[in-house]
């Protein structure tokens with residue numbers, strides 16, 4: 001029974017691999033194929049395209065730990081640089097619209113990512129940036145600053161106790 | 162201990178993997194002589210800002226801040242607005258939910274009930290050398306970087322808020338709602354994670370050598386905030402700390418704070 005199962009797994013994997021490798025992919029039940037647009041900036045990705053398709057998440061995870069914990073901010077494998085190159089010309093983002101670089105593949109592969117719960121999807125200083133983020137934001141803050149919230153002596157006493 | 166655990170999880174070869182004791186020893190050693198004598202009269206000091214792009218931060222540096230409360234102006238909020246602009250958080254005054262609004266730094270106006278004397282000061286994460294937030298964190302998300310900056314690794318934070326309860330300075334906030342892509346590219350932050358002052362870690366790593374709040378305070382002509390490397394005896398902050406009487410808030414807790422106050 002076990003060997004039968006194993007055989008089944010082998011057959012399935014081979015079939016899957018063959019499918020993934022063939023150019024003439026059968027149209028998957030109506031699901032729209034990912035629209036992989038070429039990066040706006042740059043000619044060649046920091047790694048081979050094939051390697052990146054399969055392993056970008058490993059590369060990013062490794063770099064993120066180095067950045068957060070050790071303060072290493074080299075550009076080569078940084079998510080920010082991915083976004084700088086791959087942000088779409090239309091939306092200025094990698095994940096704002098369905099055709100944007102990250103979203104188009106991940107929705108096809110049904111992989112839900114939460115990178116962009118925290119990370120900005122747009123390159124630094126892009127015009128498409130949310131107004132709250134724009135360089136003019138400090139004018140708003142200057143206005144808001146006038147509404148200083150006073151902390152009472154009691155409240156501070158509680159903090160200091 | 163959770164800090165050590167997190168380090169071993171993520172970076173097996175990290176230079177931070179020293180026992181607490183060893184770190185204390187190094188701290189004491191650098192405090193007494195942060196330089197190396199290479200010849201009589203010639204000292205070799207670690208250069209704090211000359212870190213190459215792929216070099217990890219080192220404990221030869223300890224970033225800190227000196228707050229001169231005698232210079233901090235009544236009604237001025239420039240440090241707070243500069244922080245919110247640099248790091249992209251919405252201030253209490255602007256927030257739709259003021260009670261939930263993040264406060265990476267806040268301005269306090271205190272009055273002695275007996276003498277009526279007023280004191281102004283900004284309060285933020287004190288970047289404790291022995292941070293209680295790190296001690297209580299169940300996931301190892303709260304950690305202290307080798308150069309003394311206490312941070313939250315949002316990739317591991319589960320939003321349990323133990324650290325918020327443990328912090329004696331109420332320095333931490335939780336992001337309650339989705340930020341909808343309003344974050345700054347340099348400052349990722351998001352729903353369900355705890356956050357606090359990072360001493361503008363993105364600016365430090367860039368080599369700016371100053372924080373947004375201190376820059377704003379100087380620009381406004383108040384000069385109440387001084388940022389620098391407390392391990393370098395030649396830095397401006399070390400010199401001033403040698404001269405001025407300073408206090409740590411709740412010094413009785415023995416946390417060895419990175420933020421020191423003068424005039425409180």
Ligand code: SF4
Nearest residue numbers: 286287289292294328
């Ligand atoms: S001030 Fe609070 S948040 Fe900052 S290191 Fe100390 S305990 Fe942690």
Ligand code: SF4
Nearest residue numbers: 298318319321322324
């Ligand atoms: S809220 Fe996050 S950082 Fe704070 S104790 Fe919980 S897991 Fe750690």
